[in-house]
Amino acid sequence: MHLEFSDEEKAFRAEVQAFLDEKLSERLRRATSLTPSVFTDPEIYLEWQAILLEKGWLAYNWPVEAGGTGWTQTQRYIFERECAFARAPNIAAQGMKMLAPVINRFGSAEQKAFYLPKILSGEHRWCQGYSEPEAGSDLASLRTRAVRDGDFYAVDGTKIWTTNAHLSNWIFCLVRTDTTVKPQLGISFLLIDMGTPGITVQPISLISGDRELNQVFFDNVIVPVENRVGEEGQGWTLAKFLLEHERGGSCQAPGLLVAIEDLRAMTRTVPGRNGGLLVEDTDFMHRLAMVDLAAQGMEMFELRLLADIATGRTPGPQTALAGLYMANIRQSIDSLVMEAAGPAALELETARPLCDLDLPDPAMSVSARLALPTYLNNRAWSIMAGSSEIMRSIIARTVLGL
DSSP states (O other): OOOOOOHHHHHHHHHHHHHHHHHSOHHHHHHHHTOOSSSOOHHHHHHHHHHHHHHTOTTTTSOGGGTOOOOOHHHHHHHHHHHHHTTOOOOOHIIIIIIHHHHHHHOOHHHHHHHHHHHHHTSSOEEEEOOBTTBSSOGGGOOOEEEEETTEEEEEEEEOSOTTGGGOSEEEEEEEOOSSSOGGGGEEEEEEETTSTTEEEEEOOOTTSOOOOEEEEEEEEEEEGGGEESSTTOHHHHHHHHHHHHHHSSOOHHHHHHHHHHHHHHHTTSBOTTSSBGGGOHHHHHHHHHHHHHHHHHHHHHHHHHHHHHTTOOOGGGHHHHHHHHHHHHHHHHHHHHHHHGGGGGOOOOOSOGGGOOOOOOSSOHHHHHHHHHHHHGGGGGTTTSOHHHHHHHIIIIISOO
């Protein structure tokens, strides 16, 4: 596999680095470094998105006709990697990277004209209404009903594990519109204003202290039929398309490599088990090297996915492999950080956002202070976008043909 960038790609990387040096403030970098979750505080990501929008780089993974940059897959990879290593905030993935591709592919001209500009501006902040109390990774068993009456649907039911529902003003939902057909054929895809009467958001407390997850209840929520994306009963197709982009639409390996880089720096300052520094502990450094190799392998796999996408092929079931690798490597890194921090990792600050707090100096370091909330928060990677068990089943059936 040829991994050398062309002269044009090297020039593009230099342009991205210069832009980040100029526009990415220390305040934004610090906020990113003090965020134990993958989900950035809205005040932070909206500021960064406005900077990218002004530059014309916010919709870099959208089609050109929708405001995209026209970058190649390699340029997108370079941009994401440089942003990760510069500690740029994550943008709002639910709108920019999950819903927008669905609207661009399946939405009407009116839907594209109405929703896409508001996603770009940040006026619409989106959450995802997929999982339910008895329909997590098995989305086909969802029970939230949408009964049509003329030009409207009446929606009743509940969604759970809804990330940032308390901070969102719109939600895209899978709802059951037909109970007489095969479960996958009776699902539709609705866009619902969170300000509609009948919607209640109930928080779910996390042991990490982060305030991300919610349960959302719908009690006779009236939604215009024009808010349906695609045809009635086409929701399962749209859901699979969205999940493939969620798992394979962005590169996750750069973030892993950044975390490994931070951990390696940490080993040069904290004590090891034999009286010296942790970097001198051959057992620990061997385990760190193995995780590093796994992350580099993940990067190669993602580059192969991007190469497939560049030829016009959809990400496909191989994205399940990316999701599984990501979860395993991320949690391995977190365990090593906890071990490196030792007793100092037991310091658990639950107030958020950390970047806005006037906290006393940490017991050891900022990295140690973030070790436990990051470890606890990232346990969820084993179930995000489908549990690891479901990912293995998908891989066995669709990739390995078992």
